[in-house]
Amino acid sequence: MDMPRNETRPVRFDEFSTPKHLEHASEQARQRNYQDFLIIDVDSHHYENENYAEVFQYIENPVIRRDAVESAGRSTGLLNTQVGTQNLAGRITRQKGRRIEKPRAAKHRDIGMTLDWMDAIGVDYACLFPTPMLFLGAHPVPEIEAAMAQAYNRWLCDNVLAHEPRIVSMLYLPFNDPEASYRTVQEFGDRKGVVGFMVTSPRYKPVHDNAFIKTYALIEEMGKTISFHAAYNWDDRALSMTNRFISVHALGFMFFNMIHMTNWVVNGLPERFPKLKVMWIESGLTWAASLAQRLDHSFMMRTSDCPQLKRKPSEYMQEMFYSTQPMEMPADLSILEATFKMIKADTQLVWSSDYPHWDFDLPSTIYDLPFLSDQAKRNILGGTAAKVFNLPTKPVKKIP
Amino acid sequence: MAEWFVAKASEMADGDRRILTAGKREIGVFHKDGQFHAYSNTCLHQGGPACEGLLINNVVDIVGADRLYHGQKFGDEVHFVCPWHGYEYDIKSGECIGDRKQKLRKFEVVRRGDEIYVVA
Numbered sequence: 421m422d423m424p425r426n427e428t429r430p431v432r433f434d435e436f437s438t439p440k441h442l443e444h445a446s447e448q449a450r451q452r453n454y455q456d457f458l459i460i461d462v463d464s465h466h467y468e469n470e471n472y473a474e475v476f477q478y479i480e481n482p483v484i485r486r487d488a489v490e491s492a493g494r495s496t497g498l499l500n501t502q503v504g505t506q507n508l509a510g511r512i513t514r515q516k517g518r519r520i521e522k523p524r525a526a527k528h529r530d531i532g533m534t535l536d537w538m539d540a541i542g543v544d545y546a547c548l549f550p551t552p553m554l555f556l557g558a559h560p561v562p563e564i565e566a567a568m569a570q571a572y573n574r575w576l577c578d579n580v581l582a583h584e585p586r587i588v589s590m591l592y593l594p595f596n597d598p599e600a601s602y603r604t605v606q607e608f609g610d611r612k613g614v615v616g617f618m619v620t621s622p623r624y625k626p627v628h629d630n631a632f633i634k635t636y637a638l639i640e641e642m643g644k645t646i647s648f649h650a651a652y653n654w655d656d657r658a659l660s661m662t663n664r665f666i667s668v669h670a671l672g673f674m675f676f677n678m679i680h681m682t683n684w685v686v687n688g689l690p691e692r693f694p695k696l697k698v699m700w701i702e703s704g705l706t707w708a709a710s711l712a713q714r715l716d717h718s719f720m721m722r723t724s725d726c727p728q729l730k731r732k733p734s735e736y737m738q739e740m741f742y743s744t745q746p747m748e749m750p751a752d753l754s755i756l757e758a759t760f761k762m763i764k765a766d767t768q769l770v771w772s773s774d775y776p777h778w779d780f781d782l783p784s785t786i787y788d789l790p791f792l793s794d795q796a797k798r799n800i801l802g803g804t805a806a807k808v809f810n811l812p813t814k815p816v817k818k819i820p
Numbered sequence: 821m822a823e824w825f826v827a828k829a830s831e832m833a834d835g836d837r838r839i840l841t842a843g844k845r846e847i848g849v850f851h852k853d854g855q856f857h858a859y860s861n862t863c864l865h866q867g868g869p870a871c872e873g874l875l876i877n878n879v880v881d882i883v884g885a886d887r888l889y890h891g892q893k894f895g896d897e898v899h900f901v902c903p904w905h906g907y908e909y910d911i912k913s914g915e916c917i918g919d920r921k922q923k924l925r926k927f928e929v930v931r932r933g934d935e936i937y938v939v940a
Contacts, residue, residue, distance in 0.1 A: 426824050427841040428849075431872045441903070444867050511874050513903040779905060782866050 436517025438533065438776075439820055442540035448784050449542035449819045458802035458815050459783055461538070461546040463649070463701050463743045463772035466530045467518070468550040468572060474579070478571035484564065499568065500559045501552060503654050504665050512778045527583040534587055537775050542783055544802065544817045547809070548580065548589050549618060551777075554651040557595060557623030566600035569593070573608055581613030586816065588809060590616035590647050590699075595623060598631035605635055609642045615809040616645030616697070621676035622653035628687035636689070640696035645741075645808055647699040650677050673746075674707040681711060681737070688728025690736040697808055699741040702774060704748050709762035712737045738764045741808060743772035744800070745781040757791045766796045770805045823930060823937040829856075830934050835875060842940045847927055848872065849938060852898060852911055858927040858938045859914045868904030870924060875900050875911070 439446070449455075468475060472492055479485035484498070491497025507515040523532035538546050553572060559565045569592045580587055591608050594600045601617075608614050617639060619627075639646050652672025654660060659675065662668045677700055684690070684698070700708065715733035719726065729736070742763055750756055763769060774780045786792070786800050806813050824842040832838065832851040839861055840847045846861035848871020863870035877894040884890055899908040899917060908917040914924040928939040 426843075428826055428838045431837055431839060441869075444862065444869055448867055508901075508906045511876065511901045511903070511906045511908075513873060784866065 433513065434520075436514065436521045438514070438518075438521060438523070438536040439540050441514055441517070442537060445541045445782055446820050448782060449540075452784065452787050454542035454783060454787075455815060455817070455819055457542070457783075457787075457798065458806060458813055459541075459543050459771070459817070460802040460805035460809070460811060461541075461543045461773045461775070462699070462770045462805050462809075463549065463745060464534070464538075464543075464546045464775050465549050465551050465777055466534060467552070468576075469552045471530065471575065471579075475568075475571050475575045478574045479567050480570060481567055484567045488568075498564060499552070500555055502555045502558075502652070504652070504668070506665075506778050508778060514776055515778075518776070528579050531580055531584045531587065535584070538586065539818050540820060541773060541775065542817060542819055543773070544815050545586050545588060545805075545809075545811050546773075547615065548576075548587050549649060550592065553592060554620050554649060555622065555653070556592075557620040558653050558655065559596075562594070562596035562600075566594040566597045569600070569604065570607075573604065577608065577611045577614070581611065585613070588613045588615045588811070590614075590618040590645060593617045593619050593635075593646075595619045595625055595632075598629070598635065601632065602635045602638065605638045605642070605644075609638070609644060614644070615811075616647055616699070618647045618649050618701075619680075621648050621650045621680060622656070622672070623676070626683050627680050628683045628689060633692075636693050636696055640693050643697075643810075645697040645699050647701050648677055648680050650674070650700075650702040674703050677703045678707055678711055681708070682715065685715060685729070685733045685736050686726045688726065690739065691728045691730065697741065699743065699770070699808070701743040701772065702745060703742075704746050705742060705744070705756075705759050705763065705769075706748050708737060708742055709759045712762055734762070738762075738768065741768050741770055741804070743770055744786065745772040745774045746779045747781055747785050749785070753789070753791065756789070760791075766793075766799055767804060769800045770808070771801045821939055823939055826858075826929075826936040826938055828934045829931060829936050832936070837871065839869075839871065840938055842938065845940055847938055847940060848900070849929065849936065850875075850900065850911055855912075856929040856931070856936055857911055857914075858929050859909070860925040860927075862924075863902040863904065863907050864916055864922050864924065865902065865905055865907045868902045868907075870902040870907065870909060871900060873901040873903035876908075878908075878917070 476488040488498045523536050526532035556565050573591045650673040652668045654668050659668050712734035826849045837850045847858050848861045849858045861871045878897040880895040882890040898911045901908050914926045916922040930937045
């Protein structure tokens with residue numbers, strides 16, 4: 421029997437520890453017995469810019485490498501970025517806190533930082549993505565995107581994925597350069613911990629361009645996943661009409677993936693690559709349910725616009741995978757239940773945290789849903805992702 | 821219900837707070853503008869430590885009598901912010917700013933001499 425405790429502590433802002441910051445998440449994990457639940461996070465992040473001194477050394481071209489090294493630490497330099505106060509003007513405290521944090525001992529600081537939050541939340545395996553590089557698809561020079569992608573991918577494989585089996589990744593595809601994208605799959609497809617390839621969505625290359633066909637074919641042949649990771653581009657002509665971060669974030673994270681999905685389906689790519697695993701990341705769920713209905717509605721009148729399709733667009737969409745976060749949570753859960761039904765969540769939805777970003781989700785967003793069966797929860801939280809990424813199914817985390 | 825000792829009032833400067841573990845409950849106790857307030861430390865959103873984030877005043881859009889927008893300023897209402905995702909709460913009522921129908925559980929604060937207690 422638990423004895424009553426009476427302790428008090430101050431709140432300190434001059435120290436930071438991820439396990440402490442996430443103590444309530446660990447409590448949730450213990451209460452729900454996540455130790456017996458396989459939990460795979462298909463979308464999490466580190467801040468690769470904290471390692472740019474190391475990453476830049478991997479840039480192959482000496483001219484670009486010098487440019488990168490010389491501009492390091494400056495607000496304007498070789499790499500593009502985006503306006504946006506993701507930490508809510510300091511209200512989200514972990515972004516500042518991580519600078520003074522001392523993570524567990526590990527082969528690399530980013531491994532220690534990542535394992536700290538994974539165990540605290542209850543995650544067994546995490547797919548790790550970069551942060552500032554999510555905007556790199558809007559870089560004006562494709563050559564820089566390609567050089568940076570190669571350097572980052574090599575750095576990640578050598579320094580993180582090679583040393584920690586619980587961390588995997590879908591590597592950055594320099595999509596503005598189709599040939600470099602193809603070479604990326606060739607070079608990294610068999611590296612340890614590489615479970616697929618990721619296209620950052622804010623960009624202006626149509627996914628149905630013939631230049632990408634051989635890359636899709638190679639990813640399909642390797643049995644890997646191609647994913648489209650959402651983000652915003654406040655410089656986009658339409659999105660630049662918005663004036664608050666909430667607006668550009670809410671729209672931008674759906675906008676580009678809606679365009680890519682539409683092109684993907686209408687141009688018959690699911691028919692041409694029936695075994696290619698396609699995943700849509702960080703757009704939430706409502707966009708997919710909405711788009712499926714709109715495309716189906718128009719398809720019945722305009723089959724001549726998409727003659728490769730043998731079925732309705734929604735049927736192809738129900739064969740793709742969707743990450744959960746940021747999962748919309750309507751007060752009326754029957755709306756969410758209908759959304760789950762639209763995308764066949766039991767087999768196609770894969771949980772994601774997006775940790776440590778400002779709008780991360782915990783496993784409880786799925787575990788606590790009253791309309792899901794136990795098996796559906798197990799599938800969404802980890803079972804489906806284990807199949808997609810070919811990962812072990814035994815929980816290995818150590819919840820504090 | 822029992823009274824749980826928090827701190828000596830003289831040891832909590834204005835703007836200070838303590839997190840009290842009372843049995844299985846965590847309660848945030850704030851001292852702000854001469855008053856003490858106590859709320860559940862579990863955010864209504866995803867269960868974050870609601871009382872452990874920034875204290876910050878509300879943001880106001882300045883809209884004139886002519887209905888034109890003239891910029892933003894900080895208002896007089898003090899909020900505490902859940903550090904996980906930014907849910908904001910009114911320090912005087914515990915109301916969630918995004919939906920004032922939702923409130924954090926409020927606890928009575930009792931002062932005995934220089935000692936502060938929470939009833940929970």
